[in-house]
């Protein structure tokens with residue numbers, strides 16, 4: 001920022017100093033820069049209260065009891081809390097927070113201003129717990145997710161300290177669901193196109209689970225290869241490898257820095273702070289903000305300001321109103337480390353590695369099986385058209401909000417449909433990220449998909465009344481078309497509306513499907529499956545243990561829904 005010094009001084013004399021506007025952060029190649037052309041490093045802390053996690057959560061039920069949050073608190077919606085927390089974020093020397101779940105309908109202006117005035121940027125995850133994320137078990141990039149992302153982007157795009165929108169957290173996971181890759185990349189593509197069309201200056205990021213190099217490295221390459229329209233701006237690694245008293249070499253960080261040295265875009269540790277060898281010494285902070293780590297990484301986010309059920313938290317809230325903050329020793333040690341990070345001496349201002357963003361490898365990596373053929377941009381007009389013109393049997397609204405049941409019903413109905421005379425198949429609603437083949441309706445919400453196959457089944461049964469019931473989950477719709485032939489014709493006409501090429505720029509949130517006479521539609525849901533296997537430390541090569549993290553903190557924001565009941569694979573194109 002350049003100031004007119006005289007004006008600035010006279011303003012100072014008149015009134016309390018107006019906060020200098022926070023610098024715009026941009027990315028050039030591998031690094032982030034402020035307005036003054038200096039490299040920018042994320043010095044951050046995770047700022048997300050833990051949502052409801054526990055046996056009562058439906059998110060856990062179909063998932064072997066693995067804890068996943070089924071609710072969330074929007075931490076940017078309480079000005080009181082943000083004001084309460086600001087001095088502690090400042091004690092940490094933080095210039096950024098990572099927030100995992102927000103409700104776009106809330107007012108965030110006071111929190112955002114409080115943090116902006118203090119020079120604190122926000123990295124914001126736009127996915128939500130439960131059905132608000134790309135589903136690991138049955139990945140799809142859908143109209144409902146795109147609309148959800150756009151709603152959040154619209155709610156935050158006016159803030160000058162919004163640094164990045166994170167389009168997913170640990171969606172692509174261990175053991176191996178690398179077939180989710182194309183859906184994540186399509187989310188990045190469509191989000192980038194939206195930001196560009198709206199002239200919004202925010203980076204697009206993704207936070208990856210750590211893992212063995214054979215998984216971690218091709219994943220990073222996959223999401224950052226290709227031209228600017230599809231590659232991420234910011235690759236986040238959730239890393240818990242530096243445990244206890246360790247070193248750059250022994251912790252595994254050295255090999256990460258080596259392995260990521262050719263990434264064409266900016267990288268950061270989107271979570272760090274192993275707890276398996278307490279106390280946390282935060283020695284990694286020194287390494288994170290000096291060369292050679294700074295050749296590759298632009299800082300990181302320590303996990304976590306707020307308490308978690310498994311010991312990552314660094315403050316507690318006392319007093320009847322919960323407004324008194326107590327810091328832990330972990331907090332104090334981290335604050336000492338971070339405030340010791342100075343003007344980043346010895347860090348390269350320009351990358352010595354000039355990596356041009358370019359072609360993705362043509363052949364799929366044998367361990368990372370994700371196609372470079374991405375699914376189409378979700379087209380709300382096609383899904384709306386089906387909804388309005390061609391369903392004779394639709395899913396009940398109450399069911400649509402329950403991803404576990406949706407998964408089971410899609411699976412079941414697909415198996416029924418296979419043995420009927422229907423020409424509709426589940427290939428139309430499925431997609432395969434390994435082969436890069438996607439059904440024409442794979443981008444519709446699960447509600448549309450299920451209604452599509454409910455209707456196909458119902459008609460194959462000549463609209464026998466009990467063929468549209470599914471144990472009370474389905475309702476027949478008494479509206480045109482009145483014959484099965486019409487239904488198919490109408491569906492075909494809707495499908496014919498799909499744009500050629502399939503990739504386009506969405507410039508506003510698609511109009512939500514609204515309930516009509518059927519009274520049943522209007523919500524969208526996706527099913528998903530959490531993966532209990534993905535502990536943050538899976539890739540440990542040295543120093544630390546493998547981190548028996550009982551609640552993977554990475555799931556706080558919920559890249560994940562639950563369930564696992566769906567086996568689209570059987571029906572795939």
Ligand SMILES: *[C@@H]1O[C@H](CO)[C@@H](O)[C@H](O)[C@H]1NC(C)=O
Pocket residue numbers: 213214217218221364365366367368
């Ligand atoms: C897969 O990717 C990794 C890391 O990028 C690389 O070392 C390995 O050679 C690749 N394997 C194949 C079969 O291309």
Ligand SMILES: *[C@@H]1O[C@H](CO)[C@@H](O)[C@H](O)[C@H]1NC(C)=O
Pocket residue numbers: 245246281
């Ligand atoms: C860490 O380990 C080194 C080498 O074993 C030792 O010299 C040092 O005192 C230890 N530091 C702490 C804080 O435990």
Ligand SMILES: *[C@@H]1O[C@H](CO)[C@@H](O)[C@H](O)[C@H]1NC(C)=O
Pocket residue numbers: 049073074075076077078081317321322323
């Ligand atoms: C604000 O803080 C109080 C006390 O810790 C907590 O109960 C409440 O959930 C917080 N609200 C938000 C929106 O973060």
Ligand SMILES: *[C@@H]1O[C@H](CO)[C@@H](O)[C@H](O)[C@H]1NC(C)=O
Pocket residue numbers: 286336337340
């Ligand atoms: C602070 O930085 C100095 C020099 O960079 C280093 O010697 C010292 O160990 C650091 N202290 C802490 C607490 O990290």
Ligand SMILES: *[C@@H]1O[C@H](CO)[C@@H](O)[C@H](O)[C@H]1NC(C)=O
Pocket residue numbers: 131132133144145148400401402445523524525526
């Ligand atoms: C998730 O389900 C809720 C409740 O049914 C619905 O309002 C919301 O639109 C769904 N979100 C997505 C992204 O499908």
Ligand SMILES: *[C@@H]1O[C@H](CO)[C@@H](O)[C@H](O)[C@H]1NC(C)=O
Pocket residue numbers: 421422423459460461462484
């Ligand atoms: C399928 O079978 C039903 C019931 O026999 C019949 O009414 C319907 O016309 C058939 N549909 C097709 C596409 O052949």
Ligand SMILES: *[C@@H]1O[C@H](CO)[C@@H](O)[C@H](O)[C@H]1NC(C)=O
Pocket residue numbers: 399405408409470471472473
């Ligand atoms: C809906 O389907 C689920 C799963 O098959 C079943 O448990 C439930 O009883 C059905 N009916 C309703 C009204 O949820």
Ligand SMILES: *[C@@H]1O[C@H](CO)[C@@H](O)[C@H](O)[C@H]1NC(C)=O
Pocket residue numbers: 179431432433434435568569570572
């Ligand atoms: C995708 O296709 C591949 C290759 O045909 C197959 O092995 C895999 O099971 C399919 N995956 C899904 C999720 O259907």
